[in-house]
Amino acid sequence: MIVPLLILWLGYGEREATGTSLGAIVLIAAFGVAAHAAYGNVDFEKGLLIAPTAVAGVVAGTALQQRVSQRWVSAVFALLLVCSAAVLVF
Amino acid sequence: MDVVGLLAVAFVAGMLGGVVGVGGGVLFVPALIVFMELGQLEAEATSLVAVVAVGAVGAWRQHGYGNFRPRDALVLGLLAPVGVAIGAVAANEMPERALELLFAALSLYFAFGLARRAARGPDSPSPAQPRR
Numbered sequence: 688m689i690v691p692l693l694i695l696w697l698g699y700g701e702r703e704a705t706g707t708s709l710g711a712i713v714l715i716a717a718f719g720v721a722a723h724a725a726y727g728n729v730d731f732e733k734g735l736l737i738a739p740t741a742v743a744g745v746v747a748g749t750a751l752q753q754r755v756s757q758r759w760v761s762a763v764f765a766l767l768l769v770c771s772a773a774v775l776v777f
Numbered sequence: 778m779d780v781v782g783l784l785a786v787a788f789v790a791g792m793l794g795g796v797v798g799v800g801g802g803v804l805f806v807p808a809l810i811v812f813m814e815l816g817q818l819e820a821e822a823t824s825l826v827a828v829v830a831v832g833a834v835g836a837w838r839q840h841g842y843g844n845f846r847p848r849d850a851l852v853l854g855l856l857a858p859v860g861v862a863i864g865a866v867a868a869n870e871m872p873e874r875a876l877e878l879l880f881a882a883l884s885l886y887f888a889f890g891l892a893r894r895a896a897r898g899p900d901s902p903s904p905a906q907p908r909r
Contacts, residue, residue: 690798691887693827694894705798706839707850712800713832714854715861718886723822733813734826741782741791741801745831746844748795762895764797768888771803772881 690764701757709745783812791831795838800828 689711693704723729752760790801801849805824809815815823839845867874 688883688888688892689849689857691891694850695887695890700844701841702839703846704845705796706836706842706844707831707846708798709794709800709839709849710836710845710850711822711832711857713836713855714851715857716802716828716832718798718858718861719825720822720829725824726853727818727825728800730813730815730819730823731826733815735810737783737805738809738827738830739826740787740832741794741805741827742833744791744793745795745801745835746791747788747793749835749842750795751792751826752793752796753842758850758897759795761847765849765884765888765891765895767799767882768891772884772888775877775881775884776904 691768694761701760702752705752705760706749779812783808787827790827794831795835796902798835800825801831802828 689708690701690704693707694701716776720729755770781902786804787801790804792809793799793804794801802824802870803829805827806817806820808825810817813820836850840847846859
């Protein structure tokens with residue numbers, strides 16, 4: 688919900704909204720890892736197994752994003768939100 | 778084979794994260810459940826490890842492209858867990874179905890705003906806005 692909030696309520700451009708959202712997510716997820724690790728629910732081996740490939744993906748994704756129109760980013764995000772709403776309702 | 782599937786989904790999730798600015802957990806979690814047979818809670822907890830990495834490298838790349846506001850990210854990152862805590866308390870007071878429908882409505886509201894924006898017309902190619 689961070690990206691639409693930044694774009695629609697705070698007047699960010701799409702690229703800035705997604706970049707800033709990624710930074711905020713680091714903190715949010717780090718708090719989450721710490722809390723879940725305290726209960727022994729984090730499988731660090733598997734987490735670290737997917738991390739490098741996921742990081743390669745994000746490098747490719749951010750590079751791709753610079754080459755497309757910002758409207759396209761909004762359109763993809765709108766589609767994702769519709770999908771997630773559908774999952775919630777059905 | 779399971780590892781190949783897991784890593785393929787991890788790459789796609791990272792790429793989606795880079796394009797739309799999410800952590801990728803929406804794909805990591807089902808992939809960990811399907812390919813690694815983790816339970817829901819363990820999958821969510823474990824996916825956050827990859828989300829930290831995706832967020833950090835993604836924000837660093839976007840910083841290089843001039844699309845990152847560190848101060849705003851810090852404020853959001855510190856405030857969001859407070860909001861989540863308040864939401865968790867409120868959620869316990871509500872029936873689960875009402876909560877799902879509320880979130881679906883919020884998602885559609887944002888989707889409508891973004892779609893209208895996307896349909897409005899070509900934007901300027903780069904966000905050359907002044908830094909704060």
